[in-house]
Amino acid sequence: MSDIDTPPTRADLLRQIQESWNELQTVVASLTEEQLTRSTDAAGWTVKDHLIHLSIWEIGGTCLARRQIQT
Numbered sequence: 001m002s003d004i005d006t007p008p009t010r011a012d013l014l015r016q017i018q019e020s021w022n023e024l025q026t027v028v029a030s031l032t033e034e035q036l037t038r039s040t041d042a043a044g045w046t047v048k049d050h051l052i053h054l055s056i057w058e059i060g061g062t063c064l065a066r067r068q069i070q071t
Helices: 010-029 033-037 047-065
Strands: none
Touching (some): 033 047
16 A cells, blocks of 8 residues: 555644645745735736635635534
């Protein structure tokens, strides 16, 4: 069985999430206000727009994991 077929342990998953979070924080902290707010993609989204979108998805995922979302 390869690593792809083996699901990560809870500890592995939490470590990966923390590492990714730290990397994102480092990148965001290095950006100027202009870099955060000027349009950067074909749809006109800014970095700030993308970060807000990610945070909404994170909240939704957390609620789903806690079974707080009703279908």
